[in-house]
Amino acid sequence: MPRTLNNCPAPAKLNLFLHVTGRRADGYHLLQTVFQLVDFNDLLHFEVRDDDLIRRSTDIPGVPEQSDLVVRAARLLQTAIRAKSSVVAGSAYKPLGANIGIEKNLPMGGGLGGGSSDAATTLMALNHLWQGGLSREELMALGLQLGADVPFFLFGRNAFAEGIGESLQKLDTPRLWFVIIQPGVTIPTEIIFSSSELTRSTKPVKMTDFSIGTKKLFGKNDLEAVAVKQFPEVAEAIKWLGNYGDARMTGSGACVFCAFTEEHQADAALKSVPSQWKAWKAKAMQEHPLAGLL
Numbered sequence: 001m002p003r004t005l006n007n008c009p010a011p012a013k014l015n016l017f018l019h020v021t022g023r024r025a026d027g028y029h030l031l032q033t034v035f036q037l038v039d040f041n042d043l044l045h046f047e048v049r050d051d052d053l054i055r056r057s058t059d060i061p062g063v064p065e066q067s068d069l070v071v072r073a074a075r076l077l078q079t080a081i082r083a084k085s086s087v088v089a090g091s092a093y094k095p096l097g098a099n100i101g102i103e104k105n106l107p108m109g110g111g112l113g114g115g116s117s118d119a120a121t122t123l124m125a126l127n128h129l130w131q132g133g134l135s136r137e138e139l140m141a142l143g144l145q146l147g148a149d150v151p152f153f154l155f156g157r158n159a160f161a162e163g164i165g166e167s168l169q170k171l172d173t174p175r176l177w178f179v180i181i182q183p184g185v186t187i188p189t190e191i192i193f194s195s196s197e198l199t200r201s202t203k204p205v206k207m208t209d210f211s212i213g214t215k216k217l218f219g220k221n222d223l224e225a226v227a228v229k230q231f232p233e234v235a236e237a238i239k240w241l242g243n244y245g246d247a248r249m250t251g252s253g254a255c256v257f258c259a260f261t262e263e264h265q266a267d268a269a270l271k272s273v274p275s276q277w278k279a280w281k282a283k284a285m286q287e288h289p290l291a292g293l294l
């Protein structure tokens with residue numbers, strides 16, 4: 001049985017569009033979105049411990065160990081495996097622990113789903129190392145307890161999502177290149193969703209309506225109007241990137257992106273990004289790099 005899994009990617013997602021179609025009684029919003037996986041990622045390293053401790057071996061400024069989604073994911077998985085083993089194998093089950101290292105590349109509060117992706121990678125890697133035997137569906141149900149974006153990363157394919165983001169249908173998306181700009185602000189998701197100015201009644205679309213042109217993306221991001229009002233930096237980045245095509249925000253921001261059909265077009269745009277912003281080029285991926293673990 002392997003004891004370590006190193007260099008496990010936790011890729012970013014882009015919301016190619018994001019429509020808010022309603023609100024549930026618990027305050028969570030009903031969405032329609034297309035999730036696109038891209039090859040820009042955090043890297044996680046896992047080592048099995050024979051005691052049942054979960055330790056984060058790298059510090060993430062601003063994220064205490066106990067509230068890190070990676071640590072919370074590992075604990076949740078431990079509990080689920082323990083519950084499953086006690087049903088299947090009686091009481092002899094001894095839980096294992098893990099040391100988890102995180103190389104953070106994805107900006108936090110960026111709308112790229114970094115924390116959620118780290119959590120999904122943790123669930124996949126530790127389910128494998130601990131031989132937990134949980135199915136993809138079981139992991140997705142656990143992931144939903146950690147955040148609305150986590151099930152998508154476990155689903156492992158680009159998807160049309162509904163509900164709060166957990167009802168997923170696989171979708172083939174074009175092999176595009178993206179330029180992603182971090183406009184220098186961090187936006188907490190709940191600030192955008194709780195705004196009284198948020199449009200919550202966009203008319204639902206059908207998945208079959210989805211199409212993507214070379215310049216024009218389908219739909220819009222309903223969270224963008226709220227974000228640009230509160231964070232002019234986001235508006236500025238969208239305006240600048242809009243010179244190259246249809247630029248928009250991903251998720252609840254702050255990052256903005258533009259799609260390109262050819263890599264050299266993305267390179268040209270990336271080269272001219274003003275130096276006050278961090279920016280990256282990313283390629284569309286068809287599948288999560290760890291999909292094979294499940």
Ligand SMILES: C[C@](O)(CO)[C@H](O)COP(=O)(O)OP(=O)(O)OC[C@H]1O[C@@H](n2ccc(N)nc2=O)[C@H](O)[C@@H]1O
Pocket residue numbers: 015018027028029030031033111113116146147148149150163164165189190193194251252
């Ligand atoms: C904006 C998106 O990134 C789009 O992919 C997601 O919907 C957000 O997913 P996430 O970061 O995993 O979100 P969570 O950690 O579950 O929720 C953060 C906060 O956002 C709000 N929230 C989130 C998702 C959703 N469908 N409706 C909401 O109203 C809730 O106030 C919640 O307290």
Ligand SMILES: Nc1ncnc2c1ncn2[C@@H]1O[C@H](COP(=O)(O)OP(=O)(O)OP(=O)(O)O)[C@@H](O)[C@H]1O
Pocket residue numbers: 062063067068069070106107108109110111112113114115116118149187189251252253254
């Ligand atoms: N491993 C982690 N990596 C990043 N953030 C984490 C992690 N664990 C907990 N968090 C918390 O989650 C918050 C959101 O971070 P994240 O990078 O997922 O934002 P995001 O990209 O805007 O997410 P989304 O697109 O899902 O709204 C952070 O501000 C941080 O407090």
